[in-house]
Amino acid sequence: MNGFNKVVSHWAHKEESPALVRGNQHLLLQAKEELSEEQAQTRASVGIQVPVREPAWPLKEALRTEDATVTVATAAAWLDL
Numbered sequence: 291m292n293g294f295n296k297v298v299s300h301w302a303h304k305e306e307s308p309a310l311v312r313g314n315q316h317l318l319l320q321a322k323e324e325l326s327e328e329q330a331q332t333r334a335s336v337g338i339q340v341p342v343r344e345p346a347w348p349l350k351e352a353l354r355t356e357d358a359t360v361t362v363a364t365a366a367a368w369l370d371l
Contacts, residue, residue: 318343322351 317325317333325333337344 318347318350321354 314332314336317329317336320329322330333347337347
């Protein structure tokens with residue numbers, strides 16, 4: 291997830307990045323289940339107001355899920371493909 295953190299940080303510090311992203315970048319980095327209801331709503335509003343960055347959130351969550359469930363056997367099977 292370090293790569294995702296770097297990308298979000300890069301987006302947040304770009305000159306054209308809205309202040310909304312800069313102030314809420316931690317919400318993009320937190321796990322979905324760790325967000326309170328208010329934080330989840332704020333994160334969703336950031337996604338609506340900055341739609342080009344919204345696809346990153348579900349991808350990050352999918353990678354987290356995959357990372358948590360991968361085993362040596364499944365990783366070896368992927369490498370054999």
